[in-house]
Amino acid sequence: MTRVMALDGNSAVAQAMRQINPDVVAAYPITPQTSIVQDFAQFVADGLVDSEFIAVESEHSAMSACIGAAAAGGRTMTATSSQGLALMWEVVYIAASLRLPMVMPVVNRALSGPINIHCDHSDSMGARDAGWIQLFSENAQEAYDNTIQAVRIAEHMDVRLPVMVMQDGFITSHAVERVEIYDDEAVREFIGPYKPLYPLLDVDHPVTYGPLDFYDYYFEHKRQQVEALRHAKGVIEEVGREFGQKFGRRYGLFETYRLADAEVALVVLASTAGTARVVVDKLRAEGIRAGLLKPRVFRPFPAEEIIAALNGVHAVAVMDRSIAFGAMHNGGPLWLEILAAAKLYRLDVPIVNYVFGLGGRDVTPEQIERAVRETWKAGMLGKAERIVTYLGVRGDENGRAEMENRAVALGDFRLGPLAADASAGNGHELVEA
Amino acid sequence: MSKLMTWQELPIGGVIVQAGNSVEYVTGGWRTFRPVIDFERCTHCLLCWLYCPDVSMQTAGGKLTGVDLLHCKGCGICSEVCPAHAISMVAESEFAAEKEVVP
Numbered sequence: 289m290t291r292v293m294a295l296d297g298n299s300a301v302a303q304a305m306r307q308i309n310p311d312v313v314a315a316y317p318i319t320p321q322t323s324i325v326q327d328f329a330q331f332v333a334d335g336l337v338d339s340e341f342i343a344v345e346s347e348h349s350a351m352s353a354c355i356g357a358a359a360a361g362g363r364t365m366t367a368t369s370s371q372g373l374a375l376m377w378e379v380v381y382i383a384a385s386l387r388l389p390m391v392m393p394v395v396n397r398a399l400s401g402p403i404n405i406h407c408d409h410s411d412s413m414g415a416r417d418a419g420w421i422q423l424f425s426e427n428a429q430e431a432y433d434n435t436i437q438a439v440r441i442a443e444h445m446d447v448r449l450p451v452m453v454m455q456d457g458f459i460t461s462h463a464v465e466r467v468e469i470y471d472d473e474a475v476r477e478f479i480g481p482y483k484p485l486y487p488l489l490d491v492d493h494p495v496t497y498g499p500l501d502f503y504d505y506y507f508e509h510k511r512q513q514v515e516a517l518r519h520a521k522g523v524i525e526e527v528g529r530e531f532g533q534k535f536g537r538r539y540g541l542f543e544t545y546r547l548a549d550a551e552v553a554l555v556v557l558a559s560t561a562g563t564a565r566v567v568v569d570k571l572r573a574e575g576i577r578a579g580l581l582k583p584r585v586f587r588p589f590p591a592e593e594i595i596a597a598l599n600g601v602h603a604v605a606v607m608d609r610s611i612a613f614g615a616m617h618n619g620g621p622l623w624l625e626i627l628a629a630a631k632l633y634r635l636d637v638p639i640v641n642y643v644f645g646l647g648g649r650d651v652t653p654e655q656i657e658r659a660v661r662e663t664w665k666a667g668m669l670g671k672a673e674r675i676v677t678y679l680g681v682r683g684d685e686n687g688r689a690e691m692e693n694r695a696v697a698l699g700d701f702r703l704g705p706l707a708a709d710a711s712a713g714n715g716h717e718l719v720e721a
Numbered sequence: 722m723s724k725l726m727t728w729q730e731l732p733i734g735g736v737i738v739q740a741g742n743s744v745e746y747v748t749g750g751w752r753t754f755r756p757v758i759d760f761e762r763c764t765h766c767l768l769c770w771l772y773c774p775d776v777s778m779q780t781a782g783g784k785l786t787g788v789d790l791l792h793c794k795g796c797g798i799c800s801e802v803c804p805a806h807a808i809s810m811v812a813e814s815e816f817a818a819e820k821e822v823v824p
Contacts, residue, residue, distance in 0.1 A: 385735065386736070448733060485733075486736045495736050509728070512733050
């Protein structure tokens with residue numbers, strides 16, 4: 289029977305892990321993920337799970353132990369945050385390339401430095417090209433639901449990839465909410481028994497994991513990973529539908545709110561979507577037709593589906609809780625993906641970026657409202673005043689950022705003086721003798 | 722390996738599911754010097770077989786019969802250890818006219 293409990297995001301995820309009852313959990317505590325591992329260690333001590341819990345000495349070892357356990361044929365989980373994910377980095381890629389299904393809750397926290405323990409998305413965005421599936425959760429319920437679904441997605445025979453399940457550090461992980469915890473048996477029935485593929489412990493069918501893979505085969509193995517991520521999209525939707533039938537909460541690639549007839553769209557991941565809904569309602573009441581799109585799946589990025597959902601809007605504000613340093617206009621990764629998708633699928637409207645909330649800085653409804661109003665105006669004029677805005681940072685109010693981020697008029701995209709210099713040679717042209 | 726597999730044909734994850742298949746993987750392509758055996762001098766002591774790091778000295782019935790050129794890297798250890806001086810290292814360029822060994 290479903291129980292309604294008062295849980296924070298971490299405890300909700302720990303409950304999912306108890307119900308999943310993985311064969312192996314190898315984890316190292318790190319703020320703000322700590323209480324997931326703490327709760328789970330308690331479940332182990334209390335005999336509520338059968339899991340082999342490996343208290344490792346670092347996250348590099350945690351992921352390495354998970355890889356070994358998954359290759360051996362066990363259902364495997366870990367959890368991490370920020371520096372922990374960064375320390376894992378090398379082996380994170382290996383888990384995906386060895387095609388080992390495992391589930392890793394990631395409690396989003398800013399990356400050092402300067403050292404900070406609060407929420408932004410720079411940790412998981414740093415691993416966005418690692419070949420993992422990435423699911424973002426808005427609240428504790430979604431973190432719990434996504435953790436359960438991630439097991440099915442990862443282990444699907446057309447996928448066989450590891451999955452990260454994100455939630456916002458402290459905002460979601462440590463705030464107590466109403467969470468529906470489903471019946472243990474129903475969850476176990478939903479995830480089903482684990483079917484290992486090429487398990488090392490099957491001594492009658494010996495296999496080799498991780499052999500040298502050169503120019504003659506490496507590329508084919510990378511191509512297989514692409515295929516797995518292509519299949520993942522359909523599998524995520526299929527699992528989300530089935531989850532809805534069983535537990536009453538259906539999940540897709542993203543969620544929209546009042547988007548169908550919207551003239552201005554706001555795109556934002558995770559907990560901020562909750563604040564954004566309030567802003568959408570307020571603006572609607574004042575006559576601005578605003579709408580929200582909250583991506584759930586960041587990897588594989590559902591480009592075509594997102595652009596189809598945005599079709600009809602006059603302007604888009606993409607909010608990013610991290611910076612892709614040195615990328616175009618030093619914007620955020622979500623914005624870059626959506627810009628690229630809009631080009632490919634021909635959504636020809638101003639698409640601007642609002643970077644916010646770095647290092648856990650609060651973002652207020654007033655700030656989001658300002659962003660949506662500015663973007664709405666850009667849609668009306670067909671011209672944005674700024675391309676990238678660092679929302680809520682001190683010093684940018686009327687300063688340099690605006691000078692550097694020159695206005696871009698649609699269909700009238702003139703190159704700035706720097707670009708003109710480059711086309712005139714700029715002293716770096718090859719000169720033929 | 723007679724034919725390179727496509728991504729659809731390969732087991733996923735770079736996993737090797739067939740035991741002992743390294744013999745199918747041709748690694749002799751690096752060789753710049755090739756061991757050539759003078760069977761007039763060879764005493765079949767098999768020291769070359771014992772020292773060869775790539776198990777490339779071929780034998781039959783306790784006698785040396787030749788070199789597995791698909792795997793021999795031309796390190797020359799066999800030539801160095803041969804007490805009868807029966808193995809000479811000859812530049813691969815001398816064999817350039819021969820058809821390339823395709824497994």
